[in-house]
Amino acid sequence: MISLRDIHKTYQMGDVLVAALQGVSFSIDKGDFVAIMGPSGSGKSTVMNLIGCLDTPTSGEYVLDGVAVDQLSSNDLALVRGQKLGFIFQQYNLLPRQSALRNVEMPMIYRGVSGAERQRRALAALNLVGMGQRVDHRPNELSGGQQQRVAIARALAGSPSVILADEPTGALDSKTSIEIMELLRRLNREQGITVVLVTHEHDVAAYAARVLTMRDGQLIGDQRN
């Protein structure tokens, strides 16, 4: 599903070249549940941006679901993101003035999905995350955990190949964090959805089937729980 080979990523910061990733290689199989761990500055967010097709590597190969995405233009990357990826952010990133339903429908607008199909898919996704009763609520009428469920529904609705979660529990209390992680695990186990998440919390990483550990731009650990 995901295959990275010898990925390097170098940023220019002023006059200094910063090597964020120095030859990272790994593969993730379909249906897996992977956590990427590491302290800040370890390069885990850079890996996440690359997997999420928000950025391209300086060198190396990245194949996502059979598509070589490492050298695509930014518009083609956007197309890949829309079709193959679902994103979950730490800050939920819901549109504040739109209902939960409209928020979940939004990514599909850019794929040209008809209004009727968008609504059916969005309702199904909201039901799946347990938000079927609150489809007309706006984000400010929902708790943090509920907002993150809507965000998960948004990621699910377009039938992505992979769901990418960047610190999905970072803004939640521990009880809600557990609920969200249970939900992700249930989606992974029952629906076979591939999940990749980035976290620095061991409690969160413990939900994953496999934990990749990063440090100083290199992969230093690869364990199965």
Place this chain on the structure above:
Amino acid sequence: MTTLDVHAAPEPAPVAADSILFQPITASSSGFGSLWEVVRISFGSLLANKVRSLLTMLGVIIGVASVVSLLALGNGASASITGEIEAIGTNILTISAGSQNRGPGNATAAQNLTMDDAKAIEALQLPVIGVAPQLNSSAQIVAKSADKNAQIIGITPAFQVVNNLTMQQGSFISDEHLQGANTVIVLGATLAKDLFGNGQALGQTVRINNQTLRVVGVLTPQGGSAFGSEDDRAYIPITTAQKRLFNARTPDGNGYRVGSITLSAINASDLDALQSRVSMLLRERHHLKLDGSADDFNVINQAEILGTLNTITSMMTLFLAAVAGISLLVGGIGIMNIMLVSVTERTREIGLRKAVGARSHHILMQFVVEAAVLSMTGGMIGLMLGSIIPIVVTQLGVLDAPIDLQTVGVAIGFSLGVGLFFGIYPAQRAAKLNPIDALRHE
């Protein structure tokens, strides 16, 4: 994009209650399937900021309103001036004495248009309704109980035909009056009223330069024109003016001067030909050589005046519209300003939309549509407000200032153009945002 199989067969998914999520998405990934949705997004965000949207539109509203009302009023004024000239007649040629560039050498030649010139022109048998020589002077008219300074115009009977004058009382100057240089006078309506009161003038006498003249007629009111009221004038036989009142004998003593000669052509299209024929005759009679020496007379072609005035009024209209256009420009800059603020404010939203699959043209479209909707709506409101003054003015009968289709087109076209022009830059800024940075934006 050939490497990208966008509709790769979905992996066989576990059958679940929510299985619709695992069916392949039936979507055309073309950029335009989602255009309507993008337009809806734009409307949504404009409605969410009603006050701001309205304030942003204000510049365009004022700009379009002023363009519309100035264009309508300008066109109305232009039509009104043209109408007045046409009422006087576009078929009139006026020859007046004196050269436009009087050198020191021919200053005396200035006053040499004579009664004989007029007779010679008449002798040409040109296709004209009449040839009307006249001699104007301003003098004090003294009646029994009032007196007034007025234009005294010495004319021939042809003057009545050439100028379409009608009588309220009595009759116009006749051929007998002309032959005999009789001391008779015809008064304009206002002048008659000022001197004698309503309906009292006929048969009375007035004194001008110690000559007593009998009032034989009063004209019907002609109304004002751009050149002053005709109703304030008095008409006498030109012979009387030349011989008795104003001593207009030529320096050589053989004839009498005239101030001007008016020709009224049967067909307005003959004016140019008439003008050159008459000029030729007068140059011959005045012994002007064919070496290019200047005419010692002026010919005013009414059609030329009309053309000139039309040019002037349309220039004025364009100038005013251009001034109004500047406020439209300022309105456009206002839109750009607000759009830039809006892009900055919504950086995170843009980042999110791009992260979940919006391509650059989706974002570009969203913001361009916002700008276009703002300016178009402003343009419509401006059009309505700008129509009020011309409509009121027309209703009151001050000026006929219709809002024509062209004005509407200009208003809508310009406001749309302004929106697109000033909306493009902010929209491009939004479309170029990098989703990673945009998502981190606070």
